[in-house]
Amino acid sequence: MDTILSINNLTKKFGYLTAVKNLSFTIKKGNVYGILGPNGSGKSTTLGIVLNVVNKTEGDFHWFEGNTSTHDALKKVGAIIERPNFYPYMTAEQNLKLVCRIKDVPFSKIHEKLEIVGLLERKDSKFQTYSLGMKQRLAIASALLNDPEILILDEPTNGLDPQGIHQIREIIKQIAAKGTTILLASHLLDEVEKVCSHVVVLRKGVKLYSGRVDEMISSHGFFELKSNKKEELIALLESHPSFGNIKVADQLVTAFLNEPIKSEDFNQYLFSQGIILTHLVQRKESLEEQFLQLTDNNQN
Template sequence: MEKVLEINNLTKQFGKLTAVNDLSFSVEKGNVYGLLGPNGSGKSTTLGMILNVVNPTSGNWKWFGEEHSIESLKKVGAIIERPNFYPYLSAKKNLEIVAEIKGADYLKIEEKLKIVGLWERKNDKFSTFSLGMKQRLAIAGAMLNDPDVLILDEPTNGLDPQGIIKIREIIQDIAAQGTTIILASHLLDEVEKVCSHVVILERGKTLYSGSVDEMTASYGYIEVGSNDSQKLQNFLESMPYFDKITSQGGYFKAILKEDISSESLNKLLFEQGVVVNHLVKRKESLEQQFLQITQKLK
């Protein structure tokens, strides 16, 4: 897979504070990468460096195989601050100014406004837009020159639930067209729903880098209950499928170390005379995996 971005041992210090600490990862074309971490984990500083607006202390990065190339950055669209347009100009007029600066075709304006769902509001002043609409207009502006990569820093920050859903849908639509997206967020839910890959940062260090599917690729766990709890527990402990069994009040939670369907387990239990009143197989969420990784690798 073609790499659009390679980051190697990137470090940024602000006096005694190390904001980014020996960071390395790569971004492959056509994927949606989530930079996940709490505020202060180094996400925005990392984005600032790869966009040439923050000078690194050490390390390097390459866009499309070229180090510190201004031409390469022309293939990158980015929103790393709050949307900033002329308040008393219309959405269309504001994008005409952006197109002029970027050397983009004015004909792209209609296409991009339709992608973000603002074509019907093209003649309305920016000052009349909600925060979600302002963010969508910023995405349209960043997409005007059809960048190969789109960078978004906390794109749903401060939005209401409806606005969050709309932004996520737009990100998914843009990604479906082949644009590589790098998304910085402190929201696990956002990364799990939108991203194909995740880089987990904490205090400027990488805790995990890889696909979301691989991160949540555990076999999950079984919730199972019976009126005869002791017999059920004895049977579960004798089975080779489970790594850890804990009582959850009314049922047992059994972590799977081998895959088994709930149907197969129910059949085995029934054959041993254990009648269950609760049996559910669940997948561990990104949140559970995230907590395990941060506790394990701190």
């Protein structure tokens, strides 16, 4: 599979602040990547570096197997890293014609891209009459005009209402389905879980996880347990190879599985050990629970 972008030990310091620290990951063609982390985790800085907007301090990155200069590579990239900025008194079509001239792209692309983002019927409306969601969709159309191999989006649904968020996510899925690689930065776990195939989790500029979203949430889940013999239950779980992390909150014991176990088999086993459960629920972990585990385990 072709490598679109490889980032190697990238570091960016702003004075005493290290915004990105020894970051490495690779983006392969045809996937949707999410850079996930809270505000201040280094997502936008990372995108700024690979787009030549921010200078790196250390490390390096290569576009398209390193066979082309960054300047030439960026001609094959579409990016939205700031709020959409078009001329308010011009129509959507007029604004996109300007972008076509800058990118040296034929005007014939305009209707095709407006249709993708659902704005073809509003092509003659002035930009200032657009809602925030429509402005964001026009920005996506603009970024697609040069038929980029990769589309980069920084917090694409920020500030939008639920309908606007849904529309943007559906558009991202449609673009990806046609083979365009996508890299999006988001602080929303829900967004990454619904849209992305791969995720890089950042916290304070440090990578906590990199890999497939489904592998991150393909753990064997966990049991939520209660028993009148809580201490004996915890001791048994901690010594049992099938269990990893054990969390206790008041009377509820949460036991994360290292391997699949059926709840009825587990219940029977505990009974044979003289432990009777008053509560037993088996659940799968969501990306949010995985994310919280990652960030909990990496506190400074």
